[in-house]
Amino acid sequence: MNYGYARVSTDEQTNNPQIQELVRQGISPDKILTEKVSGSVLAKQRPALSSLITNMQAGDTLTVVKLDRLGRNAIDVLSLIDELTEGDINVRILNLGVDTSKASGRLFLTLLAGFAEFEREIIRERCIAGLESAKANGILLGRRNVLTPEQRMQARQLRQEGRTVSEVARLLGTSRMTAWRAMNSAKLTKT
Structure with missing residues (x-):
């Protein structure tokens, strides 16, 4: 079964262009779930996407128009795609031409995993640099003492x-x- 997922971040935006593209790709309108929620919200915290994933079965395909419809950061998107592929659910990302049922799609996942690891390392390095800078400037780190x-x-x-x-x-x-x-x-x- 082929399912589509369309998401916009605000009430001012519309899902219509995404829905039209998903229908053009052969997905039945009744198999397209839509949502208005920020991309920064984790996939598991989006009701429509979470419900869709729960009801999908091995052999099904989830199609989105753009990668950022699944999430904003590489780590969250990779985690979601990993969860789907472990359940033998394919993912298609139309604007990138990615289909995880094909070798090129699996290559994309490998590259995405590399970017996610890189992103985690960059975040870690920034946190360490910020902590070291704060210490150097005499800022006390950690929770403040309640008692004098x-x-x-x-x-x-x-x-x-x-x-x-x-x-x-x-x-x-x-x-x-x-x-x-x-x-x-x-x-x-x-x-």
Whole structure:
């Protein structure tokens, strides 16, 4: 069975050009699912696409007019196409001439996997560079302490007096876990 999927991002846009192209490619209008949702939303969070994928069976084909109709980033698109091909569902991307039932389509998947890996590596490098830059500029990273240094010292003193975690949490107006961490912070920082 051949299915089509057409997506636009906003209410001002229309799916009609995509639907017309899918019909020209021989897909029955009642087998075309449409959606108005941003491409940045993961495929599994798009109701129409998710429903379509769930109902497709081995041997079926999913056709889209453009690759970006499936998603904006290579990682998400590759994940979706991998999921489909593992279920023996073919994917056709009309503007690229890609059909995963053919060798050239499988080659495309290999290239897309390479781009997705490259994209992940670039994101990782940018994150590391941003963290190093922030550290170099004296910006403290991580979650801010709920308790002041004085409150943490008070928690350690209360621990030495034999107070329970629950008592310290109540006195400091914080959670038991935060109180426990404060009570034991001297031990944690020594190692």
